Amino acid sequence: MEHTLPTTHIQEMQQDVHDAARQLEMIYQMLRGHALFLRSRNIDHLIDDVLLVENQAGSLALTIEDLKGTALRMEKAA
Secondary structure (H helix, E strand, O other), X not given: OOOOOOHHHHHHHHHHHHHHHXXXXXXXXXXXXXXXXXHHHOOHHHHHXXXXXXXXXXXXXXXXXXXXXXXXXXXXXX
16 A cells, blocks of 8 residues: 655745755855855865865755655655
8 A cells, every 4th residue: 555645744844845955055156155255266275175065066056956856756656
């Protein structure tokens, strides 16, 4: 027997996922801005910091896309 969640519960979960994605997008924008600032300083000893921030921002962008995809699948299931 397949267990299904009530539609309202799925919709609440979907909204939570959307909210998390929006919050992570704000952090992503901050990281991108910080990386741009560090790059604009054009100081050799900051390159490792720039690369780290850019790498973390890229990983975060992938997570955001995953969350958005999950929310979309939840919407279709509701």
